[in-house]
Amino acid sequence: MSAWLVFAMMGFYPVCPGSGQYVITAPAFDKITIRLPDKKNFTSSAVNLSDSNYFIQSVTGNGRKVRRYYLTHDK
Numbered sequence: 001m002s003a004w005l006v007f008a009m010m011g012f013y014p015v016c017p018g019s020g021q022y023v024i025t026a027p028a029f030d031k032i033t034i035r036l037p038d039k040k041n042f043t044s045s046a047v048n049l050s051d052s053n054y055f056i057q058s059v060t061g062n063g064r065k066v067r068r069y070y071l072t073h074d075k
Helices: 001-012
Strands: 012-014 021-024 032-034 042-044 069-074
Touching: 042 069
Parallel strands: none
Antiparallel strands: 012 021, 021 069, 032 042
16 A cells, blocks of 8 residues: 555556556646656656645646546556
8 A cells, every 4th residue: 555655646556556557646746756767757747736726737748748547657
């Protein structure tokens, strides 16, 4: 459960272990960066995050709008 909490606080969490899908949620932090292999980074940032402003307005990845409610390992 502690791993799930860390994921959820970052703004995404695994739907089912091993599925490779992560549901996108509102993060608990304004910005987080995860260092990935090959010197790549995954950064999540929330604009105007507050106790009353925690709804997701949009999601972008690599400069493109994400039109689904989940992330995957490969994209």
